[in-house]
Amino acid sequence: MEFVTAESVEHATDWMASRGDRTLPLAGGTDVMVQLSRNECSADALLSLRKLGAPFDAIEPQASGDLRIGSLMSHRAIATDSRIAKRFPALATAAATVGGYQTQAAGTIGGNICNASPAADLMPPLLAYGAKVELVRAGASTPRTLDLSEFVVGRRSTQRDPAELVSAIVLPANGTTRDVYLKVGRRSATEVAIVGLAVRVACGEPDGTMTDVAVATCAVDAVPRRVEAVETLLRGQVPCEALLREAGELLSAGCAPIDDRRGTAAYRRMVLRRLLARALAECCARPELARGFDQ
Amino acid sequence: MTTMTIDFTLNNRPEAFDADPDTVLLDVLRDTFHLTGTKEGCREGECGACTVLVDGHAVDSCIYAAGAVAQCEVETVEGVSADGLTPLQRALLAENGVQCGFCTPGIVMMLEGLLRSNPAPSEAEVREALSGNICRCTGYAGIVRAVRSVLDASADTPGALK
Numbered sequence: 001m002e003f004v005t006a007e008s009v010e011h012a013t014d015w016m017a018s019r020g021d022r023t024l025p026l027a028g029g030t031d032v033m034v035q036l037s038r039n040e041c042s043a044d045a046l047l048s049l050r051k052l053g054a055p056f057d058a059i060e061p062q063a064s065g066d067l068r069i070g071s072l073m074s075h076r077a078i079a080t081d082s083r084i085a086k087r088f089p090a091l092a093t094a095a096a097t098v099g100g101y102q103t104q105a106a107g108t109i110g111g112n113i114c115n116a117s118p119a120a121d122l123m124p125p126l127l128a129y130g131a132k133v134e135l136v137r138a139g140a141s142t143p144r145t146l147d148l149s150e151f152v153v154g155r156r157s158t159q160r161d162p163a164e165l166v167s168a169i170v171l172p173a174n175g176t177t178r179d180v181y182l183k184v185g186r187r188s189a190t191e192v193a194i195v196g197l198a199v200r201v202a203c204g205e206p207d208g209t210m211t212d213v214a215v216a217t218c219a220v221d222a223v224p225r226r227v228e229a230v231e232t233l234l235r236g237q238v239p240c241e242a243l244l245r246e247a248g249e250l251l252s253a254g255c256a257p258i259d260d261r262r263g264t265a266a267y268r269r270m271v272l273r274r275l276l277a278r279a280l281a282e283c284c285a286r287p288e289l290a291r292g293f294d295q
Numbered sequence: 296m297t298t299m300t301i302d303f304t305l306n307n308r309p310e311a312f313d314a315d316p317d318t319v320l321l322d323v324l325r326d327t328f329h330l331t332g333t334k335e336g337c338r339e340g341e342c343g344a345c346t347v348l349v350d351g352h353a354v355d356s357c358i359y360a361a362g363a364v365a366q367c368e369v370e371t372v373e374g375v376s377a378d379g380l381t382p383l384q385r386a387l388l389a390e391n392g393v394q395c396g397f398c399t400p401g402i403v404m405m406l407e408g409l410l411r412s413n414p415a416p417s418e419a420e421v422r423e424a425l426s427g428n429i430c431r432c433t434g435y436a437g438i439v440r441a442v443r444s445v446l447d448a449s450a451d452t453p454g455a456l457k
Contacts, residue, residue, distance in 0.1 A: 002297035003316035003362035026360060033358045034339050036317045046316055048363055100427015101405065103340055105352040106359060189426030190341045 005048040009056070012165060013138040015047055020162035023047050027072055028106035030099070031115045055134075055168045056110075059083065065173030068134075071110025071166045075122075076101065078109060088171055090125035090179035090198050097121050097183045100190045110166045116152045116223070117192075123152065123224030124198030125181050127216035129171050135164040143167055155222050177202045177212065178283040182275050186262065193219040194263040197275045201283035208284055209238050215276070220255040220268050227251055230276070239284045241292050247280070248273030248293070303364045306330075306374025312361070320356040320364060321345045324371055332372040332400045336429070343428035346401035347371050353408035355427075372400035375407055382448065383407070386441035394432035402428045402438060415446065 006012035016023060022044040024032055035041045049056065049072060056072040059081055067083065078084055079096035098104055098112070098121050112122045113133065126148050133151045134143035144164070151159050160166060179200040185191030196218035204211045213234040218224035230251045237243055257268035274293045281290035296315045303310060305328065312327045321338075324330045324347065333356055336344030340358040347356045348370040376384060383406055386392070393399050402425065409416060409424045416424070421442050425435060 001316045003299045003360070005362065005365065026363070029360045029363065030340055030355075030358050033317070033319055033360055037319070037338065046360065046362065048360065050363055099340065100343060101409075101424055102343055102346055102353050102355040102427045106354045189423075190343070190429070 001042075001044055001046065003046050003048065005051060007051060009052050009054075009136070009167075010138075012047065012049060012052060013136055013163075015045075016165060017138040017163045019045055020164070023162075025049055025114070025165060027108040027111040028074065029111075030103050030107040031111065031117070049165070062170075067171045067173075068168045069109055069171065070168050072108050073110075075099075075104035075107050075109070075112070078122075079104060087174070088125070088129055088179070090128065090181040090200065091122065091171075094121045094125045094181040094183070094196075094198070097181070097189075097191075097193075103190070109169055113148065113152060113169065114158055114160060114166055116154070116156050116158050118155050118222055118224065119193045119196065119219040120152075120224055121181070121183065121193060121196055121218065123148075124196050124216035124218050125179065126169065126171075127224060127226050128179065128198040128200040128214035129174060130214075132170045132172070133166055134168045134170060135160060136167045137161070137164045145170070149226060152223055174200075175202055175212075178285070180279050180282050182279055184271050184275065192262065195219050195257075195268050195271050195275060196224070197272065197279055199276070199279035199283055201280065203284055207238055208286070209236060210234050210284070211236070215251065217251075217255060217272070220257040220272060222256070227254060229254055234280070239280055239286060239289055241289055244277045244280055244289055244293070245273075248276045251276050299362050301362060301365045303366060304368045306370055306377065307368075314361050316362060318361040320347065320349075320359040320361050320369070323361045324356060324369075330371050330373050334397055334400060336397070336401075341429075342398075342401075343405065344398050344401045346404040346428065348404055348408050351408065351411060353405045370404070370407075372403050375403060381407075383410070383441065383445050386444045387438065390437045390440040390444060392433055392437035392441040398428055398430045398432075402430065406442060410445075414449075416442075418443070 024043040026046045026048045056070045058070045060068045075095040075098045085092045131148040177200045181198045184195040198216045200214040202212040213231045215227045215230045252269040252273045257265040277290045277293040334344040336342035338357045340355040345357040
């Protein structure tokens with residue numbers, strides 16, 4: 001194995017074009033270095049991306065209202081960015097729950113989605129916001145773009161071609177919504193999610209009809225995902241306790257959690273029902289709706 | 296394995312080391328430079344005992360690629376207290392913020408990083424910054440008291456820990 005530091009985007013993409021199939025791209029390395037030490041992955045080369053410039057290294061509002069986040073932006077940068085806090089608060093919240101400050105300083109949004117852990121904290125809010133992934137490669141004048149929901153396909157498995165690098169994640173301009181990311185763990189930091197849930201709701205006036213709803217989970221399936229069945233059930237409805245119960249049951253029944261050392265499948269299903277009620281109550285600014293779920 | 300040669304700054308001195316490509320910074324600090332103040336607690340980035348500063352940012356050295364510190368400034372607890380114990384270190388001792396001491400260097404480095412970028416943090420901000428440093432002994436109360444006493448003693452920020 002060799003350690004190589006890419007000096008430019010061109011250097012990196014040229015390297016990946018010829019050596020990508022046996023190269024591990026390295027951003028913050030907070031998961032890759034652990035996997036290497038445990039022999040869970042191997043490569044002929046570690047390609048450090050830390051010196052790459054635009055678009056990897058910046059958060060850029062687009063004229064369209066979309067927000068392009070460079071793949072090398074750290075969790076800490078995302079957690080503290082005022083534009084993200086204002087327009088995509090569930091993403092800022094999620095970034096602040098990844099590990100501790102030490103993990104957030106080194107780890108990146110690109111690493112989080114490319115590592116594709118089933119418990120990746122940034123995935124549920126990114127999916128709820130309809131994020132797209134941009135991939136660059138040598139010889140391509142424009143990036144390849146695909147929906148994040150199509151990019152991550154399995155545990156530690158993505159649609160990134162070995163010759164490609166993820167350069168940015170684009171969040172489409174969204175209307176006025178209220179968004180949350182809720183994470184359940186044994187402690188409040190340095191924790192891998194036992195259950196993660198992002199919910200986005202647009203509430204119409206005057207009766208609070210949920211005109212648009214997005215629900216996305218992590219740590220309860222092989223991949224983080226949008227749960228369209230629950231979204232369809234909720235869309236166009238005025239929230240009430242009975243609806244939240246029905247939605248919680250549907251969400252819980254439709255996921256496929258496993259038993260692992262952090263929690264059992266049964267615990268995860270139980271928690272998920274309550275978590276959805278809390279999330280919806282918060283997004284709809286009706287805290288009383290969640291009170292019945294606290295037994 | 297192709298050995299890499301890395302030039303960097305360690306505790307304000309130019310240094311260099313050779314290492315295998317998958318080496319982590321923790322092992323370079325302890326085994327190559329014999330700076331054993333940085334501790335190995337978990338080797339998976341979950342306890343913070345190995346916290347050091349890289350270009351002023353507190354990171355877990357046990358999962359930080361050694362190759363990634365080329366041309367960077369790395370600071371360990373030995374560097375921070377090169378001229379004697381800092382006011383924060385003295386306060387940790389005075390306020391019972393140290394029992395077994397194993398987590399202490401990591402906590403010193405995290406707080407050093409915090410106070411450089413945020414000289415007057417609230418108690419909530421201090422506790423949040425420390426949430427990546429696991430202390431099994433003190434319950435954090437003495438640690439927080441130590442930070443409070445350092446801020447109180449500073450002429451610029453009396454009673455700053457809100």
